[in-house]
Amino acid sequence: MPATQRRVPIESGCPDGMQYMHPVMKRNFGQWKYHEDPKPGVLKHVAHDGDEIWTVRAGTQRILDLFTLRKLCEIGDRYADGYLRFTIRSNIEFMVADGAKVDPLIAELEGNGFIVGGTRNSVTSISHTQGWLHCDIPATDASGVVKSMMDQLIGEFRAWNMPNRVHITTSCCQINCGGQGDIAINIQHTKPPKINHDLVANVCERPSVVARCPVAAIRPAMVNGKPSLEVDERKCVCCGACYPPCPPMQINDPEHSKLAVWIGGNHSNARGRPSFQKLVAAGIPNNPPRWPEATAIVKRILSVYKRDAQDWERINDWVERIGWPRFFELTELPFTKFHIDNWRGQQKSLNASSHLRF
Amino acid sequence: MPATQRRVPIESGCPDGMQYMHPVMKRNFGQWKYHEDPKPGVLKHVAHDGDEIWTVRAGTQRILDLFTLRKLCEIGDRYADGYLRFTIRSNIEFMVADGAKVDPLIAELEGNGFIVGGTRNSVTSISHTQGWLHCDIPATDASGVVKSMMDQLIGEFRAWNMPNRVHITTSCCQINCGGQGDIAINIQHTKPPKINHDLVANVCERPSVVARCPVAAIRPAMVNGKPSLEVDERKCVCCGACYPPCPPMQINDPEHSKLAVWIGGNHSNARGRPSFQKLVAAGIPNNPPRWPEATAIVKRILSVYKRDAQDWERINDWVERIGWPRFFELTELPFTKFHIDNWRGQQKSLNASSHLRF
Amino acid sequence: MNKHQTPMLDQLESGEWPSFISGIKRLRDHHEDRRIRDTNNDLLGQLEHSYETIKGYWKGGTVSVYGYGGGIIPRFSEIGELFPKSREFHTLRVQPPAGNYYTTDCLRQLADSWEKWGSGLVTFHGQTGNIMFIGATTENTQHFFNEINDYGFDLGGAGPCVRTAQSCVGSGRCEQSCTNEHDIHRRLVNNFLDEMHRPALPYKFKFKISGCPNDCMNAIERADFAVIGTWRDEMQVDQEAVREYVAVKGRSYLVDNVISRCPTHALSLNEDDTLSVDNRNCVRCMHCLNVMPKALSPGKDRGISILIGGKRTLKIGDRFGTVIVPFMKVENEEDYERLVELAEEVIDFFAENALEHERIGEMIERIGMVNFLEAMNIEMDPNMIVHPRENSYVRTDNWEQEATKWIERRNSAA
Amino acid sequence: MNKHQTPMLDQLESGEWPSFISGIKRLRDHHEDRRIRDTNNDLLGQLEHSYETIKGYWKGGTVSVYGYGGGIIPRFSEIGELFPKSREFHTLRVQPPAGNYYTTDCLRQLADSWEKWGSGLVTFHGQTGNIMFIGATTENTQHFFNEINDYGFDLGGAGPCVRTAQSCVGSGRCEQSCTNEHDIHRRLVNNFLDEMHRPALPYKFKFKISGCPNDCMNAIERADFAVIGTWRDEMQVDQEAVREYVAVKGRSYLVDNVISRCPTHALSLNEDDTLSVDNRNCVRCMHCLNVMPKALSPGKDRGISILIGGKRTLKIGDRFGTVIVPFMKVENEEDYERLVELAEEVIDFFAENALEHERIGEMIERIGMVNFLEAMNIEMDPNMIVHPRENSYVRTDNWEQEATKWIERRNSAA
Numbered sequence A, B: 001m002p003a004t005q006r007r008v009p010i011e012s013g014c015p016d017g018m019q020y021m022h023p024v025m026k027r028n029f030g031q032w033k034y035h036e037d038p039k040p041g042v043l044k045h046v047a048h049d050g051d052e053i054w055t056v057r058a059g060t061q062r063i064l065d066l067f068t069l070r071k072l073c074e075i076g077d078r079y080a081d082g083y084l085r086f087t088i089r090s091n092i093e094f095m096v097a098d099g100a101k102v103d104p105l106i107a108e109l110e111g112n113g114f115i116v117g118g119t120r121n122s123v124t125s126i127s128h129t130q131g132w133l134h135c136d137i138p139a140t141d142a143s144g145v146v147k148s149m150m151d152q153l154i155g156e157f158r159a160w161n162m163p164n165r166v167h168i169t170t171s172c173c174q175i176n177c178g179g180q181g182d183i184a185i186n187i188q189h190t191k192p193p194k195i196n197h198d199l200v201a202n203v204c205e206r207p208s209v210v211a212r213c214p215v216a217a218i219r220p221a222m223v224n225g226k227p228s229l230e231v232d233e234r235k236c237v238c239c240g241a242c243y244p245p246c247p248p249m250q251i252n253d254p255e256h257s258k259l260a261v262w263i264g265g266n267h268s269n270a271r272g273r274p275s276f277q278k279l280v281a282a283g284i285p286n287n288p289p290r291w292p293e294a295t296a297i298v299k300r301i302l303s304v305y306k307r308d309a310q311d312w313e314r315i316n317d318w319v320e321r322i323g324w325p326r327f328f329e330l331t332e333l334p335f336t337k338f339h340i341d342n343w344r345g346q347q348k349s350l351n352a353s354s355h356l357r358f
Numbered sequence C, D: 001m002n003k004h005q006t007p008m009l010d011q012l013e014s015g016e017w018p019s020f021i022s023g024i025k026r027l028r029d030h031h032e033d034r035r036i037r038d039t040n041n042d043l044l045g046q047l048e049h050s051y052e053t054i055k056g057y058w059k060g061g062t063v064s065v066y067g068y069g070g071g072i073i074p075r076f077s078e079i080g081e082l083f084p085k086s087r088e089f090h091t092l093r094v095q096p097p098a099g100n101y102y103t104t105d106c107l108r109q110l111a112d113s114w115e116k117w118g119s120g121l122v123t124f125h126g127q128t129g130n131i132m133f134i135g136a137t138t139e140n141t142q143h144f145f146n147e148i149n150d151y152g153f154d155l156g157g158a159g160p161c162v163r164t165a166q167s168c169v170g171s172g173r174c175e176q177s178c179t180n181e182h183d184i185h186r187r188l189v190n191n192f193l194d195e196m197h198r199p200a201l202p203y204k205f206k207f208k209i210s211g212c213p214n215d216c217m218n219a220i221e222r223a224d225f226a227v228i229g230t231w232r233d234e235m236q237v238d239q240e241a242v243r244e245y246v247a248v249k250g251r252s253y254l255v256d257n258v259i260s261r262c263p264t265h266a267l268s269l270n271e272d273d274t275l276s277v278d279n280r281n282c283v284r285c286m287h288c289l290n291v292m293p294k295a296l297s298p299g300k301d302r303g304i305s306i307l308i309g310g311k312r313t314l315k316i317g318d319r320f321g322t323v324i325v326p327f328m329k330v331e332n333e334e335d336y337e338r339l340v341e342l343a344e345e346v347i348d349f350f351a352e353n354a355l356e357h358e359r360i361g362e363m364i365e366r367i368g369m370v371n372f373l374e375a376m377n378i379e380m381d382p383n384m385i386v387h388p389r390e391n392s393y394v395r396t397d398n399w400e401q402e403a404t405k406w407i408e409r410r411n412s413a414a
């Protein structure tokens, strides 16, 4: 190994953010009294001593090319104070001490194709995952799905039309690195894995693959003389968990790996406890490059939510109030046997009462 | 078999109640408009056409001797209209058409030692089970526990002091024929069954005993030459389910079969959905003839409920509002690891939020 | 007769609440029939022994009347040599009239028969709803049964069979009743008398009928097959009565006790002291009707909901019934037949698919609600769930067909 | 260079939202470095192929920098012969500064290094919080790392190890912050760098820190070890600001949006337009503070809650973290040490007791929360549960001892 490579790493870990923090924020660290929302995409935080810090938030493609990154830096120097951060949804935030800088900054960002908004009760950027650009197990391309949807939702990103903030996520396989959301667009496989028996022996640790299956549908087996695996198709729930540890378990299928839409994932503790997202639509074509069918369903749900929900109701709060029968009626999404849980703890999701809506 | 015994049964099933129904009730069957509560133990139901039926409810020992039964019939004829019924809690109800008959009827009932009350927001009769008087598996005597408690709660039976109706139940083993209640006093065994190995072979169907155990703690075994059973004491949760099918699995123990108190079982759909009862106190001595320790705990819970709950809150509604930390604080009942569920679905009972009470 | 000393039981005679011990003693001391005196004396003896040793002394066995397999809970004393007169002490479970209505004559008739053949102890009713005639010898059970059966009473259930049912006072006296509890009770149970009298199911099966969601019969908790009355249209509001109520109790009382206790915020009090009900969001919980029975009543389009699978603790922990039929009318003959047919399908499926000693609720948990509904040919409805699945572990390859079913149903409904 | 045709990808350039495709094309078409142009050309080629065939073409492998075992997600193309220039396309996961703060200089410095050694594609940030430098050859990963490591950046986690953590903007800008998210973030993660850089745990372990219960980091959902800022005393109310709010928005708006949305009805609006808070029943959900940030603020006695076991779907379905520490102060050095020690005990126990590929949440579900708490020596607290057990399936023979523990604790507290 050449000398350069024998360099012992400096295990410095997570850098201190203070060194990059805007001086006004540093000075008022932990001393903020309240914030106001002057307009979409803009936050004004006021400290106890009266100091102000203004934030302008903009949406970007999450996968930045160096030109874009440098452009953002340039804007940050010319129109802001050179301090910025990225939100957990990969929106960029410029912080300035002088409110007068806000409008020119916005103009410059929009002028360069960045979308200002995503604050408060808007539909903010969709958090997404690697997809075909980099992951080894994706059935779709999260980045493409997101670009396609945001093109359609851009008006909602820029505005404050929603009853409460809307957090959407996507994931490119059922593992769901994108996490839950008010709305989530995820892969839902519909057929058991096709096994490439010739490869299993060399590529997979069979016992650990067997152990990965949530329903114990996989057994070791000899297939044309070679040690391989076989799947009990009656048990298999097509989750794809066996695929990462054993790529020959081909779960991805251009036709049968569909999209599903989930709603009601709310991780804040505001009002109710955090809630899990629920399946509302599946069997949606995985249709690049623009996945119009998935976008249509998301837009439909959002328009009904916007119309029917009350202020401050997140999607889960809203559906809890109107009830699921009404949700399916208003959104005109079909209710099927697949909506009725059959997994562990299913019992808790059944209606053990005569609370009914007609 | 003698002739008399060869009589073929008339499979008439459940008799028609109409034949025994008060004429005013029959005439207004399904035509009742509303009811009023003139005083404890008295209901006044008014029909759409203005007809009235007055009900007087009284508590009795559930196990009636013929003298008591005849006395009730006699009162029914002399002071009422000869029509009566028993409630699901074995309270007796006399129905009269003429409101003027109510007070004399009450006087006569009380005069003969029957307790008038149990309606509306009172503590009504405790529903109970067979116990040592008749059952083959009881660890205590439900009738005795109930008599002892009702002696102490009689004031609450006669009054309307509670925030809402209070339904108490008792059961003499963990099977719980008494069902759930706002408060339930049940047996809680604390030691695994002692096995009488000599009897198992003759008395028990071993496979079905093994199948009864919820935690698969029982295995067939040969004990000193005979086919018997053995219990894995590390697994056994001392539920007693193995005892009915196999009496040699002696679960009952004069010292180690304790009482436990549960609260919050609410079966009505009023306000929230029906709710399961929750364990609040265990390790309570099974102490005949008057079980003072159990009664003390029940009274303590009731007095705090009475003081702290709002109108119409059943016990479960109340605790849901004030939270469990406060419940244990107010009642001064100890919170232990036993309160934290470790059964299937335990996950749902853990606090998956930062909703906290200090 | 030498009376057993009962120092512990005696302590249960003090106190104001009626004492069952005093009752048993009355039979021992004052009944003219010696058989009854002796039986109750030995019964007290054994019971005192239980109190002193903190132990029960009854064991089971098999006793039944000619032609039936169940309905009796046999009890033989384990210490019969000490208490021979109560050595055989069986309980007959007798079905009460639907709604538990009696006349004094009817009770006297039963009392007379029981006096001839039994211990003189009886309970109205056991927790499942039977009249429990507690304490008869093997031989006398048959005599007693013959006698009461002649004048219209029949045994109930015991063992792995359809059990005696319960229905609330309901239409007979209650303004909340949305259906004829008693007819439903009798139509259901009396259709399964063979399954009741000749135990051959995997395990017990209980019906309970409550006329409204207050569920005074604990049906959702304790019945394998719970019938709950309800309504589908708008609740009836007598605005005048509302105004009166406000006048008497005050606005804030109404707000705190009615408006803000509605689980779905479906109520609002208008400026003019009238009440607005958002009937789409009302979940028929009954609370507001309970507080203001004079002002609020169930709607006019009434029927029932059916929930399956309630049971107590054994083996899997408590389980409430869950909705399989959100609403059905029960008015004309066809309605009743449809109801009975459904019950038959449910019980047949239970008989064929449940494991030994497995309640239908446990069976459904094992095979999954969807499979059960499909076997019953019942259409999926969002009212059957609290919320859709929270996990992706389901095979959805025939999504399209399932979706089409729903769409077609909605179109045909519209 | 002959450019791959990308008819499908081209369709992702239309529309107003910034296009990642246009970005990649910029690098292909306008970057001076040929290596970058070629790499991005082949990357586009493979991606177009994926779009056309609806299939991914990357496979894993093992790549790491000298001295570390993780921090890099290796990607080799399965169709490298068609797209040789992007055949090796590894992602380096680099830990961002706590709170995700940057200066333009800092970003430029990173850009320069990445320009030298990488594809020119970078993401701020991945879902776990890492800066993802996407696309480097095996050889260049080392060079790039050496360079950025020299000026203060370090790799994050990948594989069965402690992962990169996330903390919200928090105290830096947010009025709701109840703790120093960034210090906690760094104290925790930087204490486990060995466990991060040399994957040897049963499975991944994630820390996330949110300054308040709004949980902007999704910590309860997605972290094995979630830290949530909160307060123990009374919330601070600026009644003047409340009055202003009422003046502007109106009483009924306040009632509908604040008072009646409080999950525990802990708020009431007084006649004089001031607000009363029942702090005993306030569960610190944040809602009212969110609606009226100017008027309401967290209390002064601030600290954190700790929840364990959040994770996404795999194997058992989603799981949220649940409370193991309702409240602890994090102010002085001892507090921080106590926190880090607890994290060490948790991770040690996880390392020893979890099965392969089992998250700590799954492990706790398997062994039971009580056993976990006892192993951690944590006292049981009713704040850890939604409600006590609903089943009797527990062996309670040492009830007395356990009860005594509680009583003694309460006495010593009092």
Ligand code: SRM
Binding pocket: A035, A043, A086, A087, A088, A089, A090, A091, A118, A119, A120, A124, A125, A127, A164, A165, A167, A180, A181, A182, A265, A266, A267, A268, A269, A270, A312, A314, D099, D167, D168, D169, D170, D173, D174, D175, D176, D214, D215, D216, D217, D218, D290, D291, D293
């Ligand atoms: C910048 C950011 C934290 C960060 O360090 O990255 C952030 C910042 C703030 N959040 Fe957040 N939240 C951020 C992600 C989240 C997330 C996580 C996510 O988006 O995946 C959640 C919970 C996730 C979920 O789906 O539940 C989150 C749940 C909230 C809530 C609770 C909303 C509710 O009612 O349920 C508030 C309270 C509110 O809305 O007033 C909140 C409020 C705020 C406030 C207003 C706090 C404050 O006073 O400064 C901040 C400005 C938000 C705004 O957009 O108006 N923030 N916030 C994140 C911005 C994401 C973005 O670019 O859109």
Ligand code: SRM
Binding pocket: A128, A129, A130, A131, A134, A135, A136, A137, A175, A176, A177, A178, A179, A244, D060, D073, D075, D091, D093, D125, D126, D127, D128, D129, D130, D131, D132, D156, D164, D204, D206, D221, D222, D223, D310, D311, D312, D313, D314, D315, D359
């Ligand atoms: C890159 C990233 C998605 C993204 O584009 O942002 C990602 C990508 C992968 N995740 Fe993830 N996960 C990423 C955040 C998450 C999150 C979100 C979070 O951390 O908050 C989750 C859900 C939370 C959780 O931990 O449960 C997540 C849950 C998983 C899981 C399922 C874990 C589970 O127990 O359910 C796997 C599967 C596994 O670990 O075996 C997984 C596995 C993977 C692998 C390594 C797939 C594989 O086994 O080869 C992906 C590599 C993609 C690639 O080529 O770069 N990834 N993954 C995220 C990490 C970037 C970063 O480091 O900042």
Ligand code: SRM
Binding pocket: B035, B043, B086, B087, B088, B089, B090, B091, B118, B119, B120, B124, B125, B127, B164, B165, B167, B181, B182, B265, B266, B267, B268, B269, B270, B312, B314, C167, C168, C169, C170, C173, C174, C175, C176, C214, C215, C216, C217, C218, C290, C291, C293
């Ligand atoms: C007579 C009886 C039915 C029967 O056929 O036996 C009955 C009769 C009435 N019940 Fe009931 N309930 C009866 C047992 C029950 C039970 C079952 C039980 O006690 O085990 C329940 C549900 C059990 C539980 O624990 O949840 C029950 C839950 C209710 C409720 C709901 C209360 C609530 O708010 O949760 C109401 C509504 C109310 O209180 O106004 C109610 C209301 C009524 C009304 C007021 C209905 C009416 O308008 O006539 C009746 C007079 C009750 C009273 O005592 O004031 N009844 N009621 C039962 C009397 C039992 C007793 O002797 O005390």
Ligand code: SRM
Binding pocket: B128, B129, B130, B131, B134, B135, B136, B137, B175, B176, B177, B178, B179, B244, C060, C073, C075, C091, C093, C125, C126, C127, C128, C129, C130, C131, C132, C156, C164, C204, C206, C221, C222, C223, C310, C311, C312, C313, C314, C315, C359
């Ligand atoms: C008599 C009665 C208690 C009482 O004093 O009221 C009773 C008594 C017995 N029950 Fe029960 N159960 C009685 C109502 C109930 C109820 C309440 C109800 O029906 O609403 C339940 C709870 C609801 C349910 O069905 O789950 C109940 C749940 C059980 C169970 C547990 C069933 C389960 O699946 O969890 C058993 C055990 C078994 O069946 O193996 C049981 C078994 C028994 C046995 C037969 C014990 C045995 O296996 O030998 C008891 C006979 C006692 C005796 O000597 O008479 N009994 N039993 C009730 C029947 C009287 C009647 O017919 O009216």
Ligand code: SF4
Binding pocket: A129, A130, A131, A135, A136, A137, A138, A139, A171, A172, A173, A174, A175, A176, A177, A178
């Ligand atoms: S969601 Fe699946 S496919 Fe997408 S990045 Fe995560 S693991 Fe890879």
Ligand code: SF4
Binding pocket: A192, A193, A212, A213, A214, A215, A216, A217, A218, A231, A235, A236, A237, A238, A239, A240, A241, A242, A243, A251
């Ligand atoms: S897809 Fe999922 S369920 Fe099917 S075999 Fe693989 S791991 Fe098992």
Ligand code: SF4
Binding pocket: B129, B130, B131, B135, B136, B137, B138, B139, B171, B172, B173, B174, B175, B176, B177, B178
């Ligand atoms: S609760 Fe147990 S002991 Fe009591 S009657 Fe029922 S089965 Fe017998």
Ligand code: SF4
Binding pocket: B192, B193, B212, B213, B214, B215, B216, B217, B218, B231, B235, B236, B237, B238, B239, B240, B241, B242, B243, B251
């Ligand atoms: S008592 Fe319960 S847990 Fe113990 S062996 Fe018997 S059935 Fe099993």
Ligand code: SF4
Binding pocket: C168, C169, C170, C171, C174, C175, C176, C177, C178, C210, C211, C212, C213, C214, C215, C216, C217
């Ligand atoms: S269940 Fe309903 S109808 Fe029946 S008695 Fe109770 S309140 Fe009346």
Ligand code: SF4
Binding pocket: B271, C261, C262, C263, C264, C265, C266, C267, C277, C281, C282, C283, C284, C285, C286, C287, C288, C289
């Ligand atoms: S019945 Fe219940 S749900 Fe319906 S309006 Fe009245 S309180 Fe609300």
Ligand code: SF4
Binding pocket: D168, D169, D170, D171, D174, D175, D176, D177, D178, D210, D211, D212, D213, D214, D215, D216, D217
């Ligand atoms: S979690 Fe709380 S403290 Fe952190 S940014 Fe969000 S609102 Fe502010």
Ligand code: SF4
Binding pocket: A271, D261, D262, D263, D264, D265, D266, D267, D277, D281, D282, D283, D284, D285, D286, D287, D288, D289
């Ligand atoms: S923080 Fe939440 S719980 Fe506390 S008072 Fe405000 S709204 Fe209510």
